[in-house]
Amino acid sequence: MTDFSRTELLIGAQALDMLKETTVCIAGLGGVGSYAAEALARAGIGHFILIDFDTVGASNLNRQLLATLDTIGKHKTTLMEERIASINKEARVECHRVFLDENNRKELCFPADYVIDAIDSLGPKIGLLEDLARNRRRFISIMGAGNRLDSTKIHLDKISKSYNCPLARRVRKFLRRRGIKLDFPCIYSSELPMKTLGEVESDNELTLERGRKRQTIGSISYMPSIMGMMAASWVLRDVISKSKKEQTEQQG
Numbered sequence: 001m002t003d004f005s006r007t008e009l010l011i012g013a014q015a016l017d018m019l020k021e022t023t024v025c026i027a028g029l030g031g032v033g034s035y036a037a038e039a040l041a042r043a044g045i046g047h048f049i050l051i052d053f054d055t056v057g058a059s060n061l062n063r064q065l066l067a068t069l070d071t072i073g074k075h076k077t078t079l080m081e082e083r084i085a086s087i088n089k090e091a092r093v094e095c096h097r098v099f100l101d102e103n104n105r106k107e108l109c110f111p112a113d114y115v116i117d118a119i120d121s122l123g124p125k126i127g128l129l130e131d132l133a134r135n136r137r138r139f140i141s142i143m144g145a146g147n148r149l150d151s152t153k154i155h156l157d158k159i160s161k162s163y164n165c166p167l168a169r170r171v172r173k174f175l176r177r178r179g180i181k182l183d184f185p186c187i188y189s190s191e192l193p194m195k196t197l198g199e200v201e202s203d204n205e206l207t208l209e210r211g212r213k214r215q216t217i218g219s220i221s222y223m224p225s226i227m228g229m230m231a232a233s234w235v236l237r238d239v240i241s242k243s244k245k246e247q248t249e250q251q252g
Contacts, residue, residue: 004016004043004044007043007044011240011243012243012247014243014246014247015239015240015243015244016044018239018240018242018243019043019044019045019046019236019239019240020044020045020046020090021046021047022045022046022047022113022114022235022239023046023047023048023049023111023112023113023114024040024045024047024048024049024112024113024114024115024116024235025048025049025050025051025108025109025111025112025114025115025116026040026048026049026050026051026115026116026118027051027052027100027109027115027116027117027118027119027128028051028052028117028118028119028120029050029051029052029054029066029076029077029080029118030052030054030060030063030064030076030118030120030224031060031063031064031065031145031219031223031224031225031228032118032142032145032224032225032227032228032231033052033116033118033228034064034065034066034076034080034228035065035224035225035227035228035229035232036116036118036228036229036231036232037050037080037083037084037228037232038065038083038087038228038232039228039229039232039233039236040232040235040236041083041084041087041088041091042087042088043232043236044088045091045235045236046090046091046092047091047092047093047094048084048091048092048093048094049094049096049108049109049111049112050077050080050081050093050094050095050096051077051096051098051100051108051109052075052076052077052080052097053097053098053099054075054076055072055073055074055075055076056071056072056073056074056076056079057072058072062219062220062221063219063220063221063223063224063225064224065083065225066079066080066083075097077095077096077097078095080093080095081093081095096108099124100119100124100127100128101124101127102127105127105128105131106131106135109128109131109132109137110135110137112137113138114138114139114140114235114238115128115132115137115138115139115140116139116140116142116231116232116235117129117132117139117140117141117142118142118228118231120144122167122170122171122174125141125171126171126174126175129141129171129175129180129184130175130178130180132184133175133180133181133184134180138238139184140184140185140186140187140231140234140235141159141171141184141185141186141187142186142187142188142227142228142231143159143162143165143167143168143171143186143187143188143189144165144166144167144168144188144189144193145189145219145223145224145227146193146217146218146219146223147193147194147195147196147217147218147219148189148191148193148194148220148223149191149194149220149223150189150191151222151223151226153189153190153191154187154188154189154223154226154227154230155187155188155189155190156185156186156187156230156234157185157186157188158182158183158184158185158186159171159172159182159183159184159185159186159188160172160182160183162186162188162190163190164189164190164191164192164193165188165189165190166193167188168186168188185234187227187230187231187234189223189227193217194218196216196217196218197218
């Protein structure tokens with residue numbers, strides 16, 4: 001049995017029970033999504049829906065939780081499922097090795113109480129966010145962590161408040177064109193992106209649905225992980241807040 005006694009001391013038994021009944025969908029298990037999943041598993045989330053098509057590549061070693069010399073070439077969803085099971089055997093985990101598109105987004109993501117968008121490809125990201133916003137789902141989106149070093153400039157705010165983030169700017173642009181209200185939470189860095197120093201070959205850049213090779217950007221170990229932990233914090237604090245509200249109502 002998993003011991004969540006330290007967590008219970010902080011949030012109480014009722015909130016812990018609510019976490020166990022909560023389903024979280026994580027779209028993307030790279031440097032951001034893998035750390036979000038880790039934090040949620042250690043806090044007691046009871047049901048995960050994990051979505052990622054990719055396998056671990058050597059270029060993931062500098063920042064992704066699942067990347068080790070022994071896991072190169074293995075599916076990220078399988079590795080994350082095994083890691084969650086090693087933390088909490090009672091947690092239920094659904095794995096989907098697919099690209100999210102208009103044919104599967106609602107089916108895979110909508111059963112969740114919360115969705116964490118940790119997708120780094122613009123097209124799939126925009127499509128998912130549009131569906132989530134139009135259908136009033138509870139979700140948080142993570143913007144760009146690459147080409148940055150200053151962790152003190154990471155923020156959690158409405159996407160309409162984001163600045164100095166090229167990815168967030170493009171997301172705002174496309175969603176605004178589609179009539180989506182820009183009031184959902186996002187995590188972004190206000191640090192101006194640095195220029196990369198040269199070019200390196202990267203793994204899995206050319207993929208089936210993405211169509212074209214993406215630009216390779218620089219990254220550091222801690223920026224994606226901090227963003228992933230912040231996304232997990234947003235989910236957990238929301239569940240705990242609901243639990244406290246229920247307790248207050250029960251007490252009259």
